[in-house]
Amino acid sequence: MEDIVVINKLTKRYKKGVTALHDVNLKIKKGEIFGLLGPNGAGKTTLINCIASIAAITEGSILIDGNDVIKDYLEAKKLIGLSPQDMNFDIYFNIYDILVYQAGYYGIRKKYAIEKTEKMLKLFGLYDKKKKEVLSLSGGMKRKFSIAKAMIHEPKILILDEPTAALDVDARIDLWKYIRKINKEGVSIILTTHYIEEAEELADRVCIINKGRILKLENKDKIMDTLSENIISFFLDKPLSKKSILKSYNYSVTNNILNITTPRKEQNKVLKEVINLLDKNKVLYHNFEIREDSLENIFLRLIKNDKN
Amino acid sequence: MTRTNWIGFYVFTKREFLRFFKVPHTTIFPVLVTVAFYMIIFGIAIGERINEVAGVPYLLFILPGLFAQMVIQGSYSNPSGSLFVARQWGNIHDILMSPISHTQMIIAYVISGVARGFFLGVGTIIIGMLFLRFEVHNWVILLLYSILVAILFALFGIIIGLWAKRWEQLNIFINFVVTPLTFLGGIFYTLDMVPKSVAIITQLNPIFYLVNGIRYGMIGISEVNVYSGLFFLLAFCLILYAIVYHMFEIGYNLKV
Numbered sequence: 001m002e003d004i005v006v007i008n009k010l011t012k013r014y015k016k017g018v019t020a021l022h023d024v025n026l027k028i029k030k031g032e033i034f035g036l037l038g039p040n041g042a043g044k045t046t047l048i049n050c051i052a053s054i055a056a057i058t059e060g061s062i063l064i065d066g067n068d069v070i071k072d073y074l075e076a077k078k079l080i081g082l083s084p085q086d087m088n089f090d091i092y093f094n095i096y097d098i099l100v101y102q103a104g105y106y107g108i109r110k111k112y113a114i115e116k117t118e119k120m121l122k123l124f125g126l127y128d129k130k131k132k133e134v135l136s137l138s139g140g141m142k143r144k145f146s147i148a149k150a151m152i153h154e155p156k157i158l159i160l161d162e163p164t165a166a167l168d169v170d171a172r173i174d175l176w177k178y179i180r181k182i183n184k185e186g187v188s189i190i191l192t193t194h195y196i197e198e199a200e201e202l203a204d205r206v207c208i209i210n211k212g213r214i215l216k217l218e219n220k221d222k223i224m225d226t227l228s229e230n231i232i233s234f235f236l237d238k239p240l241s242k243k244s245i246l247k248s249y250n251y252s253v254t255n256n257i258l259n260i261t262t263p264r265k266e267q268n269k270v271l272k273e274v275i276n277l278l279d280k281n282k283v284l285y286h287n288f289e290i291r292e293d294s295l296e297n298i299f300l301r302l303i304k305n306d307k308n
Numbered sequence: 309m310t311r312t313n314w315i316g317f318y319v320f321t322k323r324e325f326l327r328f329f330k331v332p333h334t335t336i337f338p339v340l341v342t343v344a345f346y347m348i349i350f351g352i353a354i355g356e357r358i359n360e361v362a363g364v365p366y367l368l369f370i371l372p373g374l375f376a377q378m379v380i381q382g383s384y385s386n387p388s389g390s391l392f393v394a395r396q397w398g399n400i401h402d403i404l405m406s407p408i409s410h411t412q413m414i415i416a417y418v419i420s421g422v423a424r425g426f427f428l429g430v431g432t433i434i435i436g437m438l439f440l441r442f443e444v445h446n447w448v449i450l451l452l453y454s455i456l457v458a459i460l461f462a463l464f465g466i467i468i469g470l471w472a473k474r475w476e477q478l479n480i481f482i483n484f485v486v487t488p489l490t491f492l493g494g495i496f497y498t499l500d501m502v503p504k505s506v507a508i509i510t511q512l513n514p515i516f517y518l519v520n521g522i523r524y525g526m527i528g529i530s531e532v533n534v535y536s537g538l539f540f541l542l543a544f545c546l547i548l549y550a551i552v553y554h555m556f557e558i559g560y561n562l563k564v
Contacts, residue, residue, distance in 0.1 A: 014564070046564075049564060052401075052405050053404060053405060053563075054401045054404050054405060054563055054564065055563055055564045056558070056559050056563045056564070073407075074313065074407040074409060075407070077405055077406060077407040078407045080405065082401075082405060084398070084401065086398060087398070088397055088398030088399040088400075088401055088402065089397050089398070089399060090394075090397070090399045090402070091393065091397055092327050092330045092331065093323075093330070101319055101320075101323050102402060102406075104315060104316060104318075104319025104320075105316045105319055105320060105402065105403065105406035105407075105408060106313075106316060106406060106407060107313045107314075107315045107316050107407065108315065109315060149402070
């Protein structure tokens, strides 16, 4: 798959000397949903602001479909739509006029700008609010309007910074459907989110970033396969006396529950071995269960290890 | 090669132009009411006690200066206020992210500033016409001066709009620089009407030359050479444009 965003040795240093991004290298593929995860202050928003040309780059380069965001900034900007985390508002105009102007900024003629505006307002359920100013909309409506604004010029790359913050469950699911739909139509999506399950649900690849550095960049399924640590729990009939039999496993025993932590890919093998071992040593149990790891737990472990 | 985005430029200019009509209670009416008070107080109440100045009635003498003051105020306020508000509310990012070049952005801000300056300037003339009648002495000089003055102060407006971190900082330039300079810029007096010290201060004041250029174009009276004034105005405009362009290029208070 071709790359649509190529970030090469990107460093971003703020005026006060804080380095938000350290020598970041990253390639985002055409047509993928790319999840960017990290704790607060990890550098996610700085990274997407650099891609969208609203943050100055200190060192390095960013190419958008082959266009450098500094040298060929006019071409690069046409390809990007951003719905920022801190939503911005034009306090002078109603939402209809704002969208028509926004389309115009991207060189779209008035007739088509009006058509697109009406289409987007209907799509996001905002048509009956078209004469309202942004400030009078609810939090969820503001978020939808922000995404409509980002999509009005039909960009090839849509950047969504915390898109489902302030949305209720129904609206969140609707937005996920919309993201999948436009992605199928060929729009590449860069998604930052605090809701890890959102990345788990949507993203093809996941990049975990902390303190301005990439900790992990991998296909989501591969991350789940390689970094998942599932827990096999045996519910014992009696307290375990011969603990030494389990010394080659990562285990713990609490309230007669034996928990064995194992990488997901070794889970079946470990399960078989431990059952044999318990049988052989006449350790009785009445049940067992397997708890699947989540992307959220993987994320938390990676961040914790990075802190250490 | 990238094609120039003329539609984007036009739409952004239009948006900036229409913005000040959205809030006429702050951008238009108070200013024109102030002009009317100037006319009544300085022109009629005080002016009736003053004989002709430079061969014309006092009200006619101050009208070009008031016109200049309104052009300055309007052309300064539009880009400074618009940029400041857009930075505060974050919608400056809509422009920064769009494929509109920095030159186009600057020209759009300048055009809208010039338009608001002229709107207030013409409003001043219309109010003046309620009290007196006159014929324009030299349209070319009047238009050249008015346009260059408006461009100059629109560029100042952009600089302050980018620099200001708080709303009151926007007014510092108008309250502590422009207003004192205009009052000491010969709007209300000729050099021979004031003490020598004030006359010297007046001659050091760049606004004095702008007011005289506009007064010459409007009613044919000037205490300075209006042609050299045009040259300096043009030079100042080019210098300020270069500064503003640099501020946009480096993203001064625009980019994080």
